[in-house]
Amino acid sequence: MEPVLREFRDRLRRRLAPMRYRLQKLLAALTPEIREIHTQRMCPFCGLVTSRSKQCLECGKTLAEVHT
Numbered sequence: 623m624e625p626v627l628r629e630f631r632d633r634l635r636r637r638l639a640p641m642r643y644r645l646q647k648l649l650a651a652l653t654p655e656i657r658e659i660h661t662q663r664m665c666p667f668c669g670l671v672t673s674r675s676k677q678c679l680e681c682g683k684t685l686a687e688v689h690t
């Protein structure tokens with residue numbers, strides 16, 4: 623590879639490094655969805671996973687507040 627091209631590639635890589643860091647931070651900001659999965663509750667009566675609902679969508683029973 624030509625030295626000029628190699629230098630250009632190295633410079634590009636150095637310039638992309640902070641961008642990759644920013645992208646990782648952005649992805650970290652988008653991941654609260656994963657935490658939301660943990661807040662989902664499983665109905666003890668029918669086993670349906672209900673997200674943040676006080677009432678089961680399947681059997682209609684009121685779900686107890688369970689903090690895990």
Ligand SMILES: [Zn+2]
Pocket residue numbers: 665666667668669670678679680681682683
């Ligand atoms: Zn249920």
